[in-house]
Amino acid sequence: MNITEITPSYSVSPQITVGDVATIAEKGFNSIMCNRPNGEDPGQTDVEEIRAEAERLGLTFAFVPVVSGSITPENVIEFKDELAKLPTPVFAYCRSGGRCQNLWLLAGNAR
Template identity: 45%
Template structure:
């Protein structure tokens, strides 16, 4: 399991396995967020199995599927309040962690300086430079 901490509130990861959920709970995460559509690719664990494991280990489960390479403003509008209201710390996963990082960055841009967002993403191993125009757009939404 490749956990990449963005800040004290959220960590992102590439695809997790059902067997990883017990360790995720042991590490102190309180909410598990799946940003990957079910059946996105062969061999991916079914979301129902991940959800059952999350609940079995006392984790809150959020299923917010987002199409890879196509994060819409509606996706950000759903992610922003969810991440603000989630019991922390949160672990969000997708295929590589990039989609989760982009969702976090776009929602955070509404109340966090863009330079801080770039630094946190880079420190977690993600280059989100291509999101600069959308981050500016989200920053203009404030709130």
């Protein structure tokens, strides 16, 4: 996993697997957010498998799917609303981590 800390309460990463969830929990994250639509690429780990493992380990999970290169104002609003509900620190992932970072910036979280 290649984790990029945006702030102490929000980090991003490329696609994760079910096996990565325990490491995410061990690193002290309290929530995981997926910003990648299910089935975007063949072989991509299903979001519900990751959600199930996250919840089994006591992490809060949010799914705000965003199409690569097509972030809409509605996506930003949904992201901001979900982010406000999640216990921090939050670990967000998509294909490369770029969407997660762009959503953060568009939601007005840049410092």
